[in-house]
Amino acid sequence: MPVEEPITGFAVAVVREDGRWQCSALDQAALAELDAAITELRKLRSTGAVFGMLAVDDEFFVIVRPTPSGAQLMMSDAAAALDYDIAADVLDLLRAEPPDEDDDTIWPEGDLEVLSDLGMPAPELEVIAGETDLYPDEQLGMIAQRCGFGDEFNKVLDEL
Template structure:
């Protein structure tokens, strides 16, 4: 299977707004490695809110949310991401789903925490609708979400 182009960046919310950095997840072997990479890249010191955004070409995207000692939360645009690559497997595990290996043509099935961004005004229904919209690329969906959360300029700068 050819490797897909992966873009991943982490964003931290500060009193001045959002700040972001591209993040390398190629060495991630377990779910905890994702949070460790966010922590190290953003140099988090405590209770800051951080979002990890990952997009894999035209296949899937994920958003993980970290804040201090709270349990990390994740939204995965397609439970079948685990079939595409190692990173997809990690995010499927993080979201608590197993890809349907016997039926890979099931179609898009979002998974994880659908309320992940509800305190920012992105409802569960909207997140699901964005994920399942026919013909819309993961990069475009993340751009819409970044616009709603006011870190679109940071996202564009990193891309």
């Protein structure tokens, strides 16, 4: 049986309550299993926005926003589904086909409007996801800055 390498990266929960942003680290299990990420985010009760930002192995990022009927999802690179279970889970939930093994094109998959109500329009999110010379933490940092919680996001990353 092959030994699986542990997944590196981070998972951050973002909550907007009464006009204030709060960020906190999610358990590392959220990087391996989409269900774990969604379950942890659902535990965060808020009248405002609740979503998660996951950076996986310096390869891609996922934004997870629980909804009453499931979750809004956006992944920066659909091809990651060929190598990562969590990315395959995202495509399954989106009912999207994984790319061919030999397709090395990077494209985002999912709901590009996932954060549009928080100041991140779909076209901007698509541009950030397409910045292949940036690491996922840098891309998520740009999103956090644009939405107005960059300082809170950076504090959590500094503690990890």
